[in-house]
Structures are given as C-alpha cells and as structure tokens.
Amino acid sequence: MNPYYDPAKPHHTREGFQNNYTASVNQGFGALMRWQFEKRQQGLPKPPASPIPQQAPDLKAVQAYAPAHAAAFAALGTAGPRPAITWIGHATMLVQAGGLNVLTDPVFSQRASPVQFIGPSRAQPPGIALADLPVIDVVVVSHNHYDHLDTDSVQAIAARSAAAGRPTLFLVPLGVKSWFASRGITHVVEMDWWDSHVYRGVEFNFTPVQHWSARSFGDRSQTLWGGYAVFAPDLHWYFSGDTGYSKDFADTRARFANRQAASQGGGFDLALIAVGAYEPRWFMSGQHLNPAEAVQIHQDLGAKRSVGVHWGTFELTDEPLDQPPQDLAAARAAKGLKDDDFSVMAVGETRFLPARPAP
Numbered sequence: 001m002n003p004y005y006d007p008a009k010p011h012h013t014r015e016g017f018q019n020n021y022t023a024s025v026n027q028g029f030g031a032l033m034r035w036q037f038e039k040r041q042q043g044l045p046k047p048p049a050s051p052i053p054q055q056a057p058d059l060k061a062v063q064a065y066a067p068a069h070a071a072a073f074a075a076l077g078t079a080g081p082r083p084a085i086t087w088i089g090h091a092t093m094l095v096q097a098g099g100l101n102v103l104t105d106p107v108f109s110q111r112a113s114p115v116q117f118i119g120p121s122r123a124q125p126p127g128i129a130l131a132d133l134p135v136i137d138v139v140v141v142s143h144n145h146y147d148h149l150d151t152d153s154v155q156a157i158a159a160r161s162a163a164a165g166r167p168t169l170f171l172v173p174l175g176v177k178s179w180f181a182s183r184g185i186t187h188v189v190e191m192d193w194w195d196s197h198v199y200r201g202v203e204f205n206f207t208p209v210q211h212w213s214a215r216s217f218g219d220r221s222q223t224l225w226g227g228y229a230v231f232a233p234d235l236h237w238y239f240s241g242d243t244g245y246s247k248d249f250a251d252t253r254a255r256f257a258n259r260q261a262a263s264q265g266g267g268f269d270l271a272l273i274a275v276g277a278y279e280p281r282w283f284m285s286g287q288h289l290n291p292a293e294a295v296q297i298h299q300d301l302g303a304k305r306s307v308g309v310h311w312g313t314f315e316l317t318d319e320p321l322d323q324p325p326q327d328l329a330a331a332r333a334a335k336g337l338k339d340d341d342f343s344v345m346a347v348g349e350t351r352f353l354p355a356r357p358a359p
Contacts (some may be wrong), residue, residue, distance in 0.1 A: 016221035025286030048322035052312040087345040089297040090313035098202040098232025100137040105148040112147035118312035120314040127348030142241025143225035175223030203231040209243035228351040234355040238271040249300035264359040267302035276311025279318035291328035306342040
C-alpha cells in the first residue's frame with residue numbers, strides 16, 4: 001500500500017499517485033511495443049536538419065551573481081542584480097533571482113539512463129560545466145525520471161556546496177526524499193501538491209501537472225510529480241517539469257491570482273515550459289506537451305513570457321531534435337503571439353530579465 005495514501009486527497013491512492021484530470025497516462029506494454037516497431041520501421045527520429053543552437057557561456061556574468069548582495073538589495077527594497085536564466089540543456093535551467101542560484105532538474109551526465117554505457121546520449125555537452133557553476137542554493141526536482149533526476153549530478157552539486165559551507169537545499173516530490181537519503185544527501189524537503197516552502201525569502205510552491213514517475217519496472221507512480229511556482233521579490237517564475245496538457249495550469253493561475261493582480265505586478269514574469277518529446281501523439285499526448293499545447297499553457301498561466309525547455313538534448317521520441325522550435329513558431333503565430341512572448345534559447349545562453357516591480 002502507498003505509505004502516503006490519504007482518502008482526503010484524491011491524487012493519493014492506495015496503489016500510488018494519480019493525476020487530477022485523468023487517473024493515469026501510462027501506456028501498456030503492447031502500446032510501447034507498437035510504438036517501437038513503428039519507430040524502427042519508419043526510421044525515426046530523422047536526424048536534425050540544422051544543429052541545435054549553442055553559445056559560449058558568459059561565465060563572468062553567471063559567476064558574478066552574488067546571492068548575499070542580491071538579498072541585501074531586496075531587503076532594502078532597491079534594485080540589485082538583474083534576474084537571469086541560463087539554459088544548461090534539456091530541462092536544466094539555472095535561474096538567478098531573489099538572491100538565490102536555483103537549478104531545475106539537473107542532468108549533467110552524458111546519458112539519461114541508469115547506466116552510462118547505454119541509453120539516450122547528449123547531442124551536445126551541458127551549456128555550462130557543473131564545475132563552472134556558482135554554488136547552487138536550491139535544486140528543484142519535478143519527478144524521478146532519468147532525464148530529470150541524475151545521480152551523479154545531484155551528488156556532485158551536494159558535494160560542491162557542502163565544501164563551500166553552503167549546503168544545497170533539494171526540493172523534491174513526495175516519495176523521493178528517501179532516494180536522496182540513501183545517497184547521503186539529507187538537506188531535502190519533500191513536497192505534496194500545493195505545499196509551500198520558503199527559503200531565504202523566496203517561496204517555492206509545488207504544483208500539480210499531468211505525468212507519472214518511475215525509475216524501474218516495479219515503482220510506477222509510487223512517487224509524485226509536479227511543477228514549481230516560485231515567488232521571489234524580483235521574479236515570479238514557473239517550471240513545468242514534464243507534463244501533458246490539463247486544466248492544472250488554469251488551476252495554478254487561479255490559485256495564485258490573489259497575489260498576481262495587475263496592481264501587484266501581474267502574473268508570472270517567466271514560465272519555463274516543456275516543448276519537446278511529443279511524437280507520436282497517439283502515444284505521447286497524455287504525458288508530454290506538443291508546442292501548441294505549451295503555448296496554451298503559457299496563456300493558461302497568464303505568463304508574461306515563456307521559454308521552451310526539454311528539447312534539443314536527448315533523442316527521446318520520434319520528432320527530430322530541431323523540430324520543437326519550428327512547431328513552436330507555428331503555434332505562436334496561430335495564437336497571434338510575438339516571438340518574444342514564447343521563445344527558445346541556445347544551449348549555454350544567458351538571458352537577463354527585467355526585475356519585477358515592487359507592488
């Protein structure tokens with residue numbers, strides 16, 4: 001029986017966890033075999049027509065962000081360092097805001113796999129080597145799939161921060177804390193949907209999305225999955241993790257509407273939304289967004305701007321690695337959005353963002 005079973009919470013079942021608007025998005029073994037057969041028969045995925053954009057990292061700018069100084073500016077209510085994001089690759093983004101260096105779903109290994117001799121391999125190295133990162137204050141983990149939770153990466157992050165005397169806080173879904181503990185990482189907070197945790201003046205909220213979890217054949221949906229709504233004085237930002245499309249995003253906007261009115265600075269300043277790993281739709285639609293659905297989530301959240309993640313790094317599904325930005329451009333145009341409303345970044349690129357005005 002699920003140790004987290006709670007009859008008062010519909011997503012906590014006796015057997016594990018389930019989604020809000022569809023109990024399960026898991027495809028059976030027969031469907032998996034059909035997908036793999038069709039994939040081989042059609043020679044998919046096709047190689048990308050153009051290289052995935054890469055950019056030499058601006059290490060000086062990334063390493064110049066001083067959390068203590070940023071926090072001091074925020075406490076005084078005056079402008080400090082501008083918030084910034086740097087795309088490391090796949091779902092890994094460095095977010096520098098609110099006096100914190102935050103990493104989303106850090107994966108720096110060559111393969112998204114339980115072993116490093118087989119499994120999906122990186123198309124290019126991480127945009128910034130782990131050793132060149134500033135000390136990471138917080139890691140947010142959306143779920144335990146191998147392309148989002150990598151053993152070597154989290155152990156290296158924890159070791160670096162401990163050596164610097166600034167232990168990284170790992171925020172994880174229900175059921176994942178024990179995995180960290182078994183690897184000697186104990187500065188961990190486990191979160192259920194709508195749980196909130198404040199760290200050095202920045203509020204992290206774990207939000208529902210539509211997905212599933214597993215690291216082996218016998219633990220499907222035994223741990224939770226989700227996204228993060230993060231409220232720093234200078235940036236309200238959102239990270240989707242992995243998800244299919246659902247009403248959860250409209251629910252998230254409604255949940256925080258009382259703190260994101262126009263007089264309070266408006267909605268999310270930034271949303272990091274998955275745009276890759278979506279073909280074939282008959283197999284992937286419940287669990288992974290296509291770019292058109294990602295654009296709809298951008299609108300459901302009421303985000304001022306969004307950046308597409310979860311593409312271009314690992315060959316996981318049938319579309320070419322360079323297809324998501326093309327489909328995103330078409331979806332954006334269909335909704336009458338500007339290029340800057342929902343864009344993608346080059347691997348290694350740092351993008352500075354306007355600081356959120358004080359309400």
